[in-house]
Amino acid sequence: MQTQKDYAGSVYGGLGHLLLAFYNKYQLKPPQKLLDVQPLERFDYVIWHDLLTTLEQQLQRPALGLEIAALVQPKYLGILAYIALSCETLSDALMRYHDYHRLIYDGTPLQISIHNEILSIGWDDIPFNLSSQITDEVAIALLMEFLKSILDIHDIRLHEVHFKRSPPKNTMIYEQYFRAKVRFNQDKAQIQLTVSELSRPLRQGDQTLQELLKQQAEGLLEKLPHATDMDQRLQQAILAGLQKNMFQIEAIARQMNLSVRKLQRYLQQQGKTYQQRMQEIRCMMAQQYLKDSRLSLQEIALLLGYSEQSAFQRAFKHWTAQTPQQWRSNYLASAK
Template structure:
């Protein structure tokens, strides 16, 4: 059987900041172990588990993971929080969370499965002896608290929440928090959500990423003062498409109410191609992202639509004759 020390999964360093913020808010002494992870971009899941066990044993707080999750801010979740801000519905936000979940919480895999009129968002695979009730509940609570920041949470109705570990004391706290039936000793840790909820729109009040994208779009347009209206709309469509991983020419042409052939012909008249225009925008964005010291190369690669960091590094070397690391070193924020 796999031992905890052999598991190489990791969590986003912002989760260490979350625990630190929780301790400060509660007036709890910060342990040396927790202090040591504050400057880490990522740290082992085993250490995350150990930190939560220590806090659980020290505080004896019922439903500790749910209480910690109440203090989460977008910065604790990293780039995934800002990617979700460009989504338009609960369905899109959940699928983006699924796509990038391992960036923040690699302790468990995340699966999305349709079950007739329900959708199951499931934390599975990791052997139960490598988890605790607190690690499982904070994984679920963080996702829901994340949605609460950006969506009309009161209008989202969960069907059930399941946990794998035996029912703890104060079971009612869980049903009060999730506002639905909560079951324990189940095969999976999962949230069951009616399919009808997926069309719920995201709250439009705090679209941080949208503002950032529009600033980037304007910065790009300023570099091309003689561009046509189609070019301006094309650049904005590519910017948004990169965030949603919908940047293929077919999708972008549809956004512009053009056929693929019409878009290609427009670019050809300018002596360009869609791929060239895409790479120009990626290069400009890459330089902006590299000046942000809080973004890792992996996160930048994902923001630019690359599935692998190595592909981004090869492309950047072709653009700048420097690796991303070298460019970042010579161009600090």
Template sequence: MISLKDYTGSVYGGLGHLLFAFCQAKGLVISKKLQQVQNLERFDYSTWREILTDIDQQYQRPALGLEIAEYVEPKHLGIIAYIAMSCDSIGEALNRYYDFHRLIYDGSPLKVENNQQYLSIRWEDLPVELTTQVTNEIAIALMVQFLKRFLGFLDIQLHEVHFSHAAPKDVMIYERYFKCKVRFSQARTELFFPSSELNKPIQQGDQTLQLLLKQQAQALLEKLPNTTQLDERLQQAILKGLQTNHYQIEAIADVLNMSVRRLQKHLQSQNSTYQQRTQEVRLLLAKQYLDDPHLSLKEIALLLCYSEQSAFQRAFKLWTGMTPQQWRQDHSHYIKN
């Protein structure tokens, strides 16, 4: 997957309140970083990771993320918790969690897959170096607490929990907490949930309230600085559009099932334009094509939907300050014009 920008995301300010409550309960020193985020609506994921690392170094006990999650309340997750509580079933609540998960953490998309027997829930596309065992623990544990405490399913049965980091000394702490098999050193951090649990009803379901809350949540979602999943879809649509010479904004908006105006508004919120996004994708593709010594500049121009090679050369010089020939010479041992 080509990445248009290095964006690690932001977390909901309520999670900062959760860490504050935990530190108070355990008699830990409240760090300056933790104090600084108490009045913020959202803060950077990197700051979240740093605060968790500070607490881990101070507390020095295993399974820190699991302990922190025990203190979560609906206010710490915000509107998404109240939407879940207004749903009629676990399945519907998980769907809403999927729809609005970026309000809790915006940066890597939540992936949900159902193979009929189990529901797999995981976060993707976050570089390994940006995660720690504690950040993974709290992500999974908050999901479990979300199901147990907010929805009232204290006896909910999980199938398995996977962590990407190496196994700690005492794995049984995790298996007692999740009440299922917990595996470490896995390809990704993931929760496996029995599909048979999805139809369990939620007693306090209220569809009218849910509709109002969803409208508020959607408004909040549109204010986020980077709508990660939409940007991924936009990038893929432009990539495919360039392959078929159907990359004009009208065609791309249609692929994304949205109006041109809404797409333009989304890009405007990021101080970007559709032309800029198209050029970003063209530049990324151009560099990849130039790495292939078997492609001539004329062929690359056609692949990028330029009618003439000279137009491609002018654009590339504008983007990089170098001609395609110069770039290819600097990055390849084989040159073919």
């Protein structure tokens, strides 16, 4: 029986789709438990752990988690993948992965640290009985495939990769995949890379998020009867800032090539403060996101720059006198 102490959070439903894609590729019969989670937005990490363990026992081959992760596509990572596509450097992308990775797995925080010019990214709070070599492999390989396949960085240079379990018979498979020293029997599962890698520019092959931001900005402008060029620039800056978790007035003014004082003076002429304008945009965007039933409340909260779903819910009720779920239910009912 699962105890509260052993509870390790939940995973994004897209990981269930990823695992099913692996079964389909190799013409394996998927277990009923995997089929049961296909329609779910999220499911317990324990189920994910059990599904991977069952597959590992069935196939009994090393580095299976690397094979599974190799099939990842943006749709399996949801909004996280598209947010990252707006980043300009590897550093920005990793910070977004850090900020939003809870959308993929919310059981333990992703830990990032720097020591002697080496950046470490890892997880170490999952109960030992609920982690395994294959769960660690998938977690690390998903991050690698996120960098290689989604951000198009195929020559990422790692320093080392660490796993907590004992080494398998053939460790060369891992070193060939990561192209770095791989160590086993370590304190935590993590990847390490030199700080100098962080400044690498990203090649943008997918402008999905930029187009989404443009559509959002245009939608907001329609609500303003006398929108100016400055209004448009401000709204686009705030929308982009929300995606990158950099939406304080100093960051927005810098993005617009204005001083904070000049931006405040412009807003004062409109009878607004920056905070008021920010909340207006958040409210309008929240309503737009809520119309899309594919977005969970947690995803919407993070897209609006809230670190916790509860904070978003309180703010939305203050704006509209309804909870987000009530507003969505009323909208969907009226749209029928």
